[in-house]
Amino acid sequence: MMVIEKIWTTDTAIWIRTAEGREAYEDFSNYPPLKFATPEERNNFEADEFGIHWKDLDEDLSFEGFFKEKQSNFLYMLFMNYPELNASAIARRMGMKQSLLAAYISGAKKPSPKRQQEIISTIREIGKELQQIEWKYSI
Template sequence: MLHIEKIWLTDDAIWIRTADGREAAERFVDYPRLARATADERARYLADGAGIHWPELDEDLCYEGFFTPKTHSPLYDFFMAHPELDASAVARRMKMPQSLLAQYLSGARQLSEQGFEEIVRTVRSIGRELVEV
């Protein structure tokens, strides 16, 4: 488990420093809700032993993710290309923890083919519902 000594915000990222002096950041632009949030909303976070939470924004970042090399998966590219699709809402609909979907999107965890297909089915279901409106 990482021991976090300090957390701070800049205009474009949230930074952490571990007790052993390592520093890392997560850019707001990589998280649509954080990207759209005001500076005041971003400043209202809670931190615990596992990560940083914005209850108001329904966003969570785990500390380990700060140090995980980022790769952009097709799933990440899809959600970034379609900001009208709220990844947290998709995760809730799937009864998947939002933080888990965020790890898949960031590349911190690998998504199985079955998991990918379930996300695609969920997004298609949302699309069908919207077309019916």
């Protein structure tokens, strides 16, 4: 298990240092909730043995992901191109841990084809539900 010795933020990223002295960072620009957060909101995080959690921003990063080679995957591109998509809300709707969906999006873990299709289907279901909204009140 990875032991994290220090966590700190800069204007553009969050950094970690392991007990072995390895350092890595994640750019805020890759995570819309962090990208648009204030410095105070970015610094209001909690950490456990698995990762960093911003309860107020509904965002999680796994420590594993900091050291994985970054590569664009379909889910990453989907969530980056549509920052309106809330990964935490989608994970909750699916009954999935948000940290697992975040790992899929970051490429730290690879979903099975079936799991990826479930994620896409959930997003499409939300879109269909939104299309069914009827405005019943006029201003």
